[in-house]
Amino acid sequence: xxxxxxxxxxxxxxxxxxxxxxxxxxxxxxxxxxxxxxxxxxxxxxxxxxxxxxxxxxxxxxxxxxxxxxxxxxxxxxxxxxxxxxxxxxxxxxxxxxxxxxxxxxxxxxx
Amino acid sequence: xxxxxxxxxxxxxxxxxxxxxxxxxxxxxxxxxxxxxxxxxxxxxxxxxxxxxxxxxxxxxxxxxxxxxxxxxxxxxxxxxxxxxxxxxxxxxxxxxxxxxxxxxxxxxxxxxxx
Numbered sequence: 100x101x102x103x104x105x106x107x108x109x110x111x112x113x114x115x116x117x118x119x120x121x122x123x124x125x126x127x128x129x130x131x132x133x134x135x136x137x138x139x140x141x142x143x144x145x146x147x148x149x150x151x152x153x154x155x156x157x158x159x160x161x162x163x164x165x166x167x168x169x170x171x172x173x174x175x176x177x178x179x180x181x182x183x184x185x186x187x188x189x190x191x192x193x194x195x196x197x198x199x200x201x202x203x204x205x206x207x208x209x210x
Numbered sequence: 211x212x213x214x215x216x217x218x219x220x221x222x223x224x225x226x227x228x229x230x231x232x233x234x235x236x237x238x239x240x241x242x243x244x245x246x247x248x249x250x251x252x253x254x255x256x257x258x259x260x261x262x263x264x265x266x267x268x269x270x271x272x273x274x275x276x277x278x279x280x281x282x283x284x285x286x287x288x289x290x291x292x293x294x295x296x297x298x299x300x301x302x303x304x305x306x307x308x309x310x311x312x313x314x315x316x317x318x319x320x321x322x323x324x325x
Binding site: 130131133135140141142143144145148186188190197198200201202203 | 211214251252253254255258268302304312313314315316317318319321
């Protein structure tokens with residue numbers, strides 16, 4: 100069964116303290132891996148799509164990387180406005196368009 | 211990306227009643243999706259709505275409880291029928307623009323509370 104596991108569930112950092120969020124996945128034929136940011140009371144905001152192992156994408160203080168078993172979302176020198184829940188999701192090649200979401204990591208950045 | 215709006219943004223409903231949620235997209239899209247996000251949980255796919263065909267429901271979700279309409283390429287509705295407190299959730303629509311990226315873009319969500 101396709102599965103996505105994110106860790107940690109919650110992470111509190113000091114402003115400027117870099118760290119990484121983990122997304123481990125088990126899927127039959129990865130079609131794509133997605134990262135979203137979700138603020139309280141809002142819909143998920145798209146960040147990145149990764150398609151193959153070794154791929155990396157960056158946006159401001161965020162960098163997403165992908166291996167055959169997991170993805171990392173690295174956050175460099177975070178600011179309080181980076182506080183949000185970060186969701187990882189995968190799409191299997193066997194079920195076009197259905198996306199399976201992980202439970203998310205709640206990130207809190209203290210000033 | 212895509213600009214997606216949902217109505218209502220939130221509602222409080224009585225047990226046994228029904229609520230229809232609207233999703234409007236700023237461009238024509240082939241595939242639209244409806245998700246549920248229960249308090250403190252991640253997103254669960256309810257159904258996929260393609261224009262011109264019946265919606266495809268995921269395991270655990272049935273058409274009688276969550277009827278969906280997709281009258282054109284920019285609009286869809288999800289009805290939550292005969293509501294109970296367990297239906298209290300955020301309901302989200304999303305779209306796949308069909309450009310080959312496979313990325314889904316989400317609306318702002320409808321926060322439903324059932325008393």
